[in-house]
Amino acid sequence: MKTLFLSLWLSFVCGLAHAQERVVVIGGSLTEIVYALGAGERVVGVDETSLYPPPTEALPHVGIWKQLSVESVLSLRPTLLITWQDAEPRQALDTLAGLGVRVVTLPRTPATPDRLLENIRTVAEALALRPRGEALAADIEQRLAQVAQRIATVKTPVRVLFLLAPGGGSAQVAGTESVADGILRLAGGHNVASQKQYASWGGEAMIAADPQVIVVTQQSPQTAALDSLPGIRHTSAWRNGRIVSIDQALILGMGPRVADAVEQLNQRFYPTFRD
Template identity: 40%
Template sequence: MFTISRRQVLATSLVTGLAFAWPPATSADEPAGRLLSLGGSVTEIVYALGAQDRLVGVDSTSFFPEAAQALPNVGYLRRLSAEPVLALTPDLIIAEADAGPPEALAQLRAAGVAIVSVPDEPDIGGVLAKIDHVAAALGLHEKGAELARRVSTRYAGVRERVARVAARPKVMFVLSAGKGAPLVAGTGTSATAIIEMAGGQNPIDGFPDYRPMTPEAGINAQPDVILVTERTLKLLGGMDRVRDLPGIQGTPAARNSAIVAMDGLLLLGFGPRTPDAVWQLALRLHPGLNPVDQAGHRGHR
């Protein structure tokens, strides 16, 4: 069995842009004294593992739990600057795979800060991998295994119930950043993944990632449901304004006022609450599901 140095792994990660997590930068005997979490799902996992006392800061996507919002904030994880991060003097940074830019990460590494990059795949396997990587970086293997078991068990219950539903409504996900035209989610996105997990289908399948919504896109897709984040709903001016958008107006979703808004981090974060996100969305897409059936998400605390 060969070993590889932390510096080698970090250098490879920088060059290739892939998400690597080397063997834990710390161990259970030598826990990281000052931890910075970058990415809402990573922060959720840190709290779920009971390691929040190590946190000295988070990024601006770390909304949950609410206590995380009281911590020092270093800004958006994709537009980091080294100076605010170094001001917190972290020993270890655990970051979602798309944290950056690379120049800022290079500065942090040059300053001697250990960085663990966590893979981010939008499926239940990806959630379990995140938990494993974060737990390993913190030297909390047993707690990580227990958290992964609870998440896996909850998701199995949800999946069993969703599998019984025959209808698969067409669900179009719309996202607004507050500038320019709203975007619609195509293939390979977290939005498409969560829609399918909840027993829906994304009618936008002609392109990957996100593209500006056009009137033709909605008319051709004829969605039964429009799915948005609560932030997008606010930015677009509420339910009525969303329903009247070109590309949505005239669709079955608009005619039936079938617009579903959910918390963005819960819906798209693919963290420990993903089984709950799937269940909540499934209840909105499939009115026949029993909302008081707790078996699908028992144990979420």
């Protein structure tokens, strides 16, 4: 009887503690993870890179993860801070931890599904939501595996290119080691950009690469503005009207909606494919 009473009491205390927990999340993908785990009601503040889900718009914002402000974070009276391992300045994290804030940091790279799944489990553990973390990770893994099975039947991958915020006279093209590159590949595309991270391309490079599909963000200027980019009108993608737009939060962050991004792009890359 005493054991049962103690178990019930501990459950009550833990539940109360979680209800009173005040979480600040600094890092867009990490914020999405917390909400995907169903712990959004605990979040009292986010950073400027946290653009999803919509409820985050109404929360206080505390700058960005590369410029942490101890004062801004403490003003929200947090009990838990979740951020990236390379958040700066490091001294700010040490100060917050010294003042009693529980600080959980996670690796940001490499931006791969495996890293994402590890981060989901770590965040779930920090929030005492391990079963939800395992369920979320399993769902993402299964959906990505289904897309991979479809891709395995494709003989020649479609040549794709991702342009970040085009319309300013030059194109910022996503190369290897970028999150966008990883998502394009997961969706079955062959990224024609071989440089690391992002680089500005001229007309000759665009024409030589000749992408069959060009991916832009929904937040970029309208498709008509792409016409001003050097060389773009001479690509197969432009001639065939294969300009694909996607929410920037999906393509620029390896977060819990990665399966949404991969499924959307896979369907646009191979519109005639049937299971």
